[in-house]
Each structure stands twice: as C-alpha cells, then as structure tokens.
Amino acid sequence: MARPVAWSLPFFEPSPSSSDAADRQYALIVLNQPFSLPLLRRLWNACSWRCCADGGGNRLYDLLGDVLGGERDAADQRNLYLPNLIKGDLDSLRDDVREYYACRGVPVVHDPDQYSTDLMKCIHAVEEKDAREGTQSDLILLGGLSGRLDQTVHTLSLLHKLRKGRMRIFAVTDDNLAWVLDEGTHHISINHDVFGPTCGLLPVGVASTILTTTGLRWNLTGAESSFGGLISTSNHLVPEEKVVTVTTSKPIWWTMELRPAGL
C-alpha cells in the first residue's frame, strides 16, 4: 500500500511557516483569464519564478494599470510585477504590452507550434528552467478553470495527464483552487479562513472511481462515483476538521471554493 500523500497549501498563507516555505518552491503561470489584484499579489509573492502565457501578459499589464493615482503609479506597480518570461504563439499579446515588458528585459519567446497550447508551452518552459537551474518547482496556474469550455477541458485533461510528474500542479481562480488527486490516499490540510464552504470531487477522465472521505459534511464510504452516476458536487468542508482525507481508486479532481474575504 502506498503511503498517504500530504497536501499543504503554503501559497495561500499570508506568511507561510518556514517549514512549508523551505520544503517547496513554486512557479506561476498567468493565463489569459480575469483575476483580482489580491489573488495576484498572494500568488506572485508565494512564487519564485513567474511566466505569462501569451495574452496572460495583457491581463497582468491591464490589472496593474487599474490603480488609483494615474499612469505614474501604474508604472510603479507594473515594475514590481515583472514576469521572468512571456511565452506562446503570441497571437493574443498586444504590441504595447510586448514592448513594455521587452524594454524592461523580460524575454518574450515566440513559439509558433499550432499543436500545443500556450499553457503547454509555458509548462515546458518551467521544466527547462528547473533542468537549467537544478531546481524542482511546483506549479500554480492562475486561471484555466473558467471561460472557454474547450480551454477549461484542456486544463482538466492536461493536469490529469501530468499527475504522475515531478511537479505538483494547482489551478487557481478567484473562485476555486483545484488539482488532481492520483489513486491512493490523500491528507489535505485546510485553512478554513481561506477555503470553503463548498468543495467537490469530480471523476473527470475516468470511467468511475471508489471514494472514501473524512472531513466533509457529506462523506463517502466506498461509494462509486462516475459521470453517469454519483458525483459529489456542492459538498461542504467541516470547519472543525483541519484535515480532509480522500481515498480514491482512480485519479480524481478535488476542488475547493475560495472565500471572498479569504485573501
């Protein structure tokens, strides 16, 4: 029997405990989807390397321009949030944004391949960076769970496919934090100030799975879950339980709601 996998989420802590911070380092990929400034700040500060996927650069640039005080303050803000890389087929990155970041030394890499998405190109860039620098990053995707349905399903499929890789990959929006739990047992540490009340276990990409849980309002005990049958949506985290456990016979998407005031 494989040992349980422990999941802590230090990138959502205002000041991560030194043991969490020492354990793992994170890379951020900003996708072309809306996000709030508090969410950007939290994730940006938790990551040591940041990359924009094509039009993700526009999102970063525009959000940091929406500050009180006019263009000067916007420029100051943008200088505090310079990505390490912008990469993609560059059909979405605006010329003014490209020029702004290129002038400040941000590499803007054009990869014209039309058989891989900008998200895949950026994940590859993180792998290359890790190989180059001898680091091992976990990955946070900012966006990718809403908007266009084909892109959303692409995110669901890609993280499912990459679940056995070296990197842990999380998808984050202002509404959700979600990732794939591989077959086995998982212990997920929950900060109830940040997450809840709702959560879900979504059998995407598997015919069916057998689930046993603790720490949820509606726990499952050896229950079969499938698209054609039961899916645990609109479940609730129990505030008194600091750890949720999930045992699953096949990979499953785990998703938690973010509290609006949690950041």
Ligand SMILES: Nc1ncnc2c1ncn2[C@@H]1O[C@H](COP(=O)(O)OP(=O)(O)OP(=O)(O)O)[C@@H](O)[C@H]1O
């Ligand atoms: N509407 C959307 N809904 C969900 N995710 C999106 C959406 N638009 C973009 N993304 C994510 O942001 C990344 C960058 O998007 P961008 O708009 O720059 O390029 P795209 O041409 O639409 O996407 P791609 O080239 O990857 O197919 C995409 O690879 C995808 O992961």
Ligand SMILES: Cc1ncc(C[n+]2csc(CCO)c2C)c(N)n1
């Ligand atoms: C079967 C198949 N379907 C769609 C595409 C198109 N496509 C997939 S990824 C990508 C890059 C977008 O930046 C594009 C255009 C393809 N090549 N093959």
